[in-house]
Amino acid sequence: MISVYLQKESWLHRLPASLKLLTVAVASLLLFQVKSVWVFLPCLVVVLLLYASLGRGGLAHLKLLRSMTLFLAILLALHWFSGTFWDGIAVIMRLVVLILAANLVSITTRMDDMLEAVQPLFRPLQWFGMSARKPALGVTLVLRFAPHMLQVFSLLREAYQARAGTKGSWRLLAPFAIQSLRMSDNVAEALKARGGSEGLSR
Template identity: 30%
Template structure:
């Protein structure tokens, strides 16, 4: 079974989830607030260095996310055609740096940490009656974690096909992805039950 989380005990694993999410927000603002290719290149270089030093698993996962990389390539190509090479380079650096850093965050944070952090951040909304903090934390946490999970499973299956010289077919790719995703539901259910989220929601109902 493939897990998106890098289970090695690196320095990024010990950084609080709130700090990592805040860093991702600040980075997003910095990346889109400037059009300087040199500044963006420096930021991208720093993020790449962090990945190489602290979380090579995250870098590997990012490189295997072919749908993400293909999307970036399409956007960059369109920008090049419509706005020129310099604008395309800026877009490339922005999207690459942001997506890589987001991958580092998800690779060094467990699903339980995501749920707990998002739930805590949503408490003010619950106090004023706008939403249920536990439901928000569960929903966002699962989405953030599950998209890279499915991508990693697909990449592993595609690599296995290429290693065996097999053709990529829907039945031999989609079915294993679905089965693997269903099997991982036990782990997710355990994380939910450990925090008594379903039990607490049932009492409120």
Template identity: 60%
Template sequence: MISLYMPGRSWCHRLPAWLKLTGLAVVSMAVFPIKDIPVLSAVLVLVLGLYASLGTRGLGELRALRPMALMLAMIFALHAITGDIWEGIVSVERLAALVLLANLVTITTRMDDMLQAVMRLFAPLGWFGFSPRKPALAVTLVLRFAPVLLGVYSSLREAYQARTGKRGSWRLMGPFMLQSLAMADNVAEALTARGSADGLADNNPGALPARTIT
């Protein structure tokens, strides 16, 4: 499995996982209702600046937006066709900023740290006799592998474009689903071999090193 974590000692790496996840949630809720293009442009520039603060490798991670290029273009085109170009710009800027911000959290947060932070949200389940590990692990995997799936689709699209000269097609959905299911099987087998969520040590609820998911 591709590891999305980018090892480093930047300021963003040093921030606690719970703080980054909380910040992501707060910014997402604050940005979503905004429809002012200058404000959204400023937010997008700020996010790009955060990547630049990580150095050359950080700027290289901006490629996470490439798999969404076609979808962003379609969103803009749809608004343009309906005669609302400005709304199309708003939608594209907002989505790009939030995706890049989520990816920033992903590449600077170890999976075990993210899992430990998410488990705190499900801690009340323990009061009713349920383990918080399984839902926390499920949420963590969604956060971790959503960008991976975007990368898989990007690879398929690039291969299709190289063969046909076309940028995309609905025919890509078949191989995309097959690869996604195969990836899910590999992750499930790896987790099962390590005891799944129940195999996490009680004295260290976040103990699921990123390197264990291969």
């Protein structure tokens, strides 16, 4: 269930999950107000240095960008044809910075720590007799597995390229959907074995 997590002791691992999530959330709000490439460039350098501080294991997670190349290329082409090339560069850099930052939180935060950090957001549900832990678990799973699914798509694309000689195809959608459903079944079985959202613990 937690294959994305990087088993390592580092200063990033020791930071509270709530602080890391809050930092990414605030950075997202600020960066969506920025349109200058020269602002995103130092942000990208900082994120890459954070990955480098984790050693080879951290740098290996930068392969996540491979699964995004086709999407980013299409996005840049659309901006090129519309005459807003530099705006497209800014959009791409914003996406790369935020996705890498979110993935950095995933690989340096245990799932139960992330769950405990998200759960206070849903505590008002308890006033109505509803569980705050279940929706918190749903959000945590999305945060945890979004980077993992990008890695899965990247592996499928590499396998297809090795066989067909082309980088991408709509034919990847079917095996990607199958892998997604298979993973969701495995996660559901693992959660059930642990007693559901209430049984998930360190």
